[in-house]
Amino acid sequence: MAEERVTTAHFRKWKEEKRPITMLTAYDFPLARLVDEAGIDSILVGDSVGNVVLGYESTLPVTMDEMIHHTRAVARGVSRALVIGDMPFLSYQVSREEAVRNAGRFLKEAGAHAVKLEGGQGVAEAVRAIVSSGIPVAGHIGLTPQYVHQLGGYRVQGRQAEAARRLLADAASLADAGVFCIVLECVPAEVAKRITSTVAVPTIGIGAGPDCDGQVLVTHDLLGLYSGFSPKFVKRYANLVEEMKKALGGFQKDVLRGEFPGPEHTFSMPAAELEEFLKE
Numbered sequence: 001m002a003e004e005r006v007t008t009a010h011f012r013k014w015k016e017e018k019r020p021i022t023m024l025t026a027y028d029f030p031l032a033r034l035v036d037e038a039g040i041d042s043i044l045v046g047d048s049v050g051n052v053v054l055g056y057e058s059t060l061p062v063t064m065d066e067m068i069h070h071t072r073a074v075a076r077g078v079s080r081a082l083v084i085g086d087m088p089f090l091s092y093q094v095s096r097e098e099a100v101r102n103a104g105r106f107l108k109e110a111g112a113h114a115v116k117l118e119g120g121q122g123v124a125e126a127v128r129a130i131v132s133s134g135i136p137v138a139g140h141i142g143l144t145p146q147y148v149h150q151l152g153g154y155r156v157q158g159r160q161a162e163a164a165r166r167l168l169a170d171a172a173s174l175a176d177a178g179v180f181c182i183v184l185e186c187v188p189a190e191v192a193k194r195i196t197s198t199v200a201v202p203t204i205g206i207g208a209g210p211d212c213d214g215q216v217l218v219t220h221d222l223l224g225l226y227s228g229f230s231p232k233f234v235k236r237y238a239n240l241v242e243e244m245k246k247a248l249g250g251f252q253k254d255v256l257r258g259e260f261p262g263p264e265h266t267f268s269m270p271a272a273e274l275e276e277f278l279k280e
């Protein structure tokens with residue numbers, strides 16, 4: 001029998017029970033299926049697809065249509081995990097109407113169960129509007145890559161007391177607006193611990209220390225499937241780039257040496273047909 005689908009209600013229950021919540025990214029069908037089969041609770045179709053898969057320098061150019069395309073593929077591969085679609089830059093900031101319409105596309109067209117958006121008090125109204133349309137929303141504060149130019153780079157947030165207090169206020173305002181969880185990215189462990197004990201909704205940390213209610217990583221980072229910059233908070237569980245380079249180089253060598261394809265990879269005609277074919 002298929003395992004019960006994870007819902008936002010599980011997130012709330014698991015926080016109460018202190019059962020850690022797991023979340024990983026995926027952008028396509030095969031990886032989503034693997035992540036789901038590994039028992040991960042939630043799959044984020046992150047706008048990090050821009051950096052990791054689409055070759056952009058930041059997440060800013062990622063479009064709604066690209067997110068819908070990738071979310072659809074992920075949703076087809078998942079039977080247990082909660083699928084969260086990441087709202088790209090400027091898909092929720094312009095007006096509440098646009099925010100609701102774009103959030104709705106993730107559920108209606110792509111099969112996601114929830115959406116995520118970046119920002120604190122400044123996006124609380126958008127969160128409220130999306131939630132009141134019946135769409136679960138995950139918040140995301142701390143290092144929010146869509147605000148990279150305002151933040152002055154990809155750096156740890158909330159290191160000063162005043163900035164840490166602002167993060168606490170952002171988390172409270174998101175919780176009040178109805179988010180079901182809050183991703184805390186690149187904040188000091190002390191700040192994450194305080195937010196986690198203050199807000200009623202689960203916190204999911206990435207570079208936020210061990211005291212969050214859950215942990216999220218970019219799957220390509222943990223698999224060593226991405227050869228770009230790897231931040232300090234990433235734990236690498238495999239080095240698939242090296243494995244893949246070996247395999248690709250092996251194919252190149254084998255073909256040049258005439259060692260591929262071998263007889264075991266080759267089809268033959270039945271003997272009688274061959275004889276007939278070779279007549280004349």
Ligand code: KIV
Pocket residue numbers: 025044045046047048049086140183185206216217218
């Ligand atoms: O886009 C993404 O992958 C994310 C995670 C890093 C949380 O937002």
